[in-house]
Amino acid sequence: MMRAEVPVDFDVIIVGGGPAGLAFARSLDGCGLRLAVVERQPLTALAAPADDGREIALTQRSIGILKELAAWRHLNAADMAALREARVLNGGSPFALSFDAGGSDKEGLGKLVPNHRIRHSLFSAVEGQKGLTILAGSSVASLRTDRHYARLTLDDGRPVTGRLLVAADTRMSHVRDQLGIRAEMNRLGRSMMVVRVAHDGDHHGIATEWFDHGQTIALLPLRERCSSFVLTLPSAEMEALAAMEAGALGRAITRRCARRLGEMRVLDRAHVYPLTTTYACHFAATRAALIGDAAVGMHPVTAHGFNLGLLGQATLARLIRDAVERGGDIASASLLRRYEAAHRLATRPLYTATNLIVGLYTDERPAAWVARHMTLRAGARLPFVRRTVSRLLMQH
Numbered sequence: 572m573m574r575a576e577v578p579v580d581f582d583v584i585i586v587g588g589g590p591a592g593l594a595f596a597r598s599l600d601g602c603g604l605r606l607a608v609v610e611r612q613p614l615t616a617l618a619a620p621a622d623d624g625r626e627i628a629l630t631q632r633s634i635g636i637l638k639e640l641a642a643w644r645h646l647n648a649a650d651m652a653a654l655r656e657a658r659v660l661n662g663g664s665p666f667a668l669s670f671d672a673g674g675s676d677k678e679g680l681g682k683l684v685p686n687h688r689i690r691h692s693l694f695s696a697v698e699g700q701k702g703l704t705i706l707a708g709s710s711v712a713s714l715r716t717d718r719h720y721a722r723l724t725l726d727d728g729r730p731v732t733g734r735l736l737v738a739a740d741t742r743m744s745h746v747r748d749q750l751g752i753r754a755e756m757n758r759l760g761r762s763m764m765v766v767r768v769a770h771d772g773d774h775h776g777i778a779t780e781w782f783d784h785g786q787t788i789a790l791l792p793l794r795e796r797c798s799s800f801v802l803t804l805p806s807a808e809m810e811a812l813a814a815m816e817a818g819a820l821g822r823a824i825t826r827r828c829a830r831r832l833g834e835m836r837v838l839d840r841a842h843v844y845p846l847t848t849t850y851a852c853h854f855a856a857t858r859a860a861l862i863g864d865a866a867v868g869m870h871p872v873t874a875h876g877f878n879l880g881l882l883g884q885a886t887l888a889r890l891i892r893d894a895v896e897r898g899g900d901i902a903s904a905s906l907l908r909r910y911e912a913a914h915r916l917a918t919r920p921l922y923t924a925t926n927l928i929v930g931l932y933t934d935e936r937p938a939a940w941v942a943r944h945m946t947l948r949a950g951a952r953l954p955f956v957r958r959t960v961s962r963l964l965m966q967h
């Protein structure tokens with residue numbers, strides 16, 4: 572039973588007001604819990620997040636969750652682009668493996684929405700939420716959890732107590748470290764550049780993932796004749812490219828894309844992300860849980876990170892709501908075990924498969940080239956493989 576006699580400041584303390592943390596706060600709306608979000612950025616940055624260049628490919632399931640959270644209505648049609656089909660190319664081969672939503676599904680694979688617009692929509696959804704306190708401009712100096720409480724000291728010395736601590740503080744989670752939870756961590760030595768480009772050719776709403784010699788390129792369709800250009804290179808090579816002025820960068824991108832969509836012109840600032848994938852060895856500890864990238868930091872190539880983060884926070888919120896209805900403990904060991912088991916099942920196969928794809932498609936040895944060509948051909952000949960992948964793309 573919940574220890575009602577123990578006074579605490581909050582029922583749930585969420586560290587990290589990113590998309591996963593805010594979605595989780597919103598998922599617990601209306602169940603009478605006192606919530607705190609501890610976020611190191613100031614409130615102004617949460618309310619008007621800066622553009623970070625990322626276009627998030629949201630699956631139909633994620634769109635459904637954002638609608639339930641009343642975040643979707645804060646996005647405009649101009650914020651989103653339809654994702655009708657995805658194609659995978661291997662080197663110079665003209666062969667492409669295509670995935671779509673099937674003839675009957677008019678909704679397509681999902682929508683592309685800029686990450687800062689998603690963050691803004693979630694902030695708008697939680698703004699003024701009853702029982703929610705946002706402790707912006709703060710981070711956690713130290714923490715301790717025991718059978719009864721989570722006790723935090725913020726960096727300004729303020730103590731904060733709660734019944735459940737939820738870490739949503741990104742893939743290099745400091746809270747995860749402070750809880751003593753280890754994580755698999757793969758520093759890939761590669762970086763990903765994202766930049767919006769205009770081009771002469773039509774993208775037809777098709778996303779292209781091109782595993783080329785020495786580079787991986789994704790072209791994500793935005794509004795007419797505009798795309799998000801996503802390039803993965805060894806980090807040392809990326810530095811020179813990122814330092815280029817817009818005109819030179821546009822010409823370099825046109826060459827790298829082998830003029831697939833004609834001349835490319837850079838529309839805004841390029842953003843570079845060093846790539847590290849992470850998977851926490853546990854998603855829970857005494858009176859604590861991990862959500863979002865703090866639990867699973869996916870490689871962006873399969874565009875599942877936030878989609879899985881949304882799914883995980885929904886799973887944990889559902890278990891907590893059930894506990895509240897039954898008058899049970901919102902942070903019991905059995906509840907947290909159930910969350911961990913469900914989220915592991917939802918994420919581990921995709922995490923492993925994504926890392927295998929990345930390994931195979933960035934391996935430059937001749938045997939790997941043959942293997943990837945055969946994999947794509949096999950995928951084309953086996954309709955059930957395509958259907959399964961399409962379903963995965965749409966659901967998670």
Ligand SMILES: Cc1cc2nc3c(=O)[nH]c(=O)nc-3n(C[C@H](O)[C@H](O)[C@H](O)COP(=O)(O)OP(=O)(O)OC[C@H]3O[C@@H](n4cnc5c(N)ncnc54)[C@H](O)[C@@H]3O)c2cc1C
Pocket residue numbers: 586587588589590591592609610611612625626627628629686709710711739740741742745746763765844862863864865871874875876877878879880
């Ligand atoms: C280039 C790129 C493309 C991507 N494309 C896709 C895609 O197409 N589809 C998809 O599903 N996912 C995609 N992702 C992944 C997606 O962006 C992440 O999964 C998602 O942002 C994770 O959200 P989060 O809230 O867990 O973490 P973050 O977005 O990292 O937010 C963490 C928050 O915690 C705060 N914080 C950190 N440390 C502390 C602390 N100690 N104290 C207080 N606050 C703290 C930070 O300020 C931040 O606000 C992409 C990622 C990249 C890099």
